[in-house]
Amino acid sequence: MNTNDLYAVSMALLLTYSGMACLSLAMPRHYDQVWGRDPSAGHTRALRGAGVLLLALALLPCVGLWGNTVGMVAWLGWLSAGALLWVGMLSWAPRPAARTAALAVAISLAGVGIGF
Structure with a gap:
């Protein structure tokens, strides 16, 4: 396994983590858990769209x-890993979990943008 392989694996994990975070925060229960209020309809649609896009x-x-x-099967495994990581972070520290998800989006989109 070379460095590019490690970048690809980390990009997959960051994208699935942030995608699962967006889909979770589109639910009023989890949005309230993090931000202390219900999401607006626009926030819900934007978070769902971003979640689906990040997972894709x-x-x-x-x-x-x-x-x-094998890539499809590995993707399903990374979906599970990203969801498990998000659930653990959300239950442990909700607000920092949302911040790490935002950071994961920035890092992963930069990585995808440069070709990893």
Whole structure:
């Protein structure tokens, strides 16, 4: 495993973590848990759209690293890992979890933008 492989794996994890965070925060229960108020309809739509987009982007490093068939299976595994990481962070520290998700979005989109 070389450095590019490690970048692809980290991009997949960051994208799935942030995607799961967006989908979770689109739910009023979790949004209230983090921010102390209910989300507006616009926030809910934006978070759902961003979550789906981030999870779809997580497929790119997986397929690029392992090919189509194994990449899809690896993507499903990274979806599980990202969701587990998000649930653990949300239950432990809700507000810092949202901040780390925002940081993960920035890092992963920069990484995808430069080709990892």
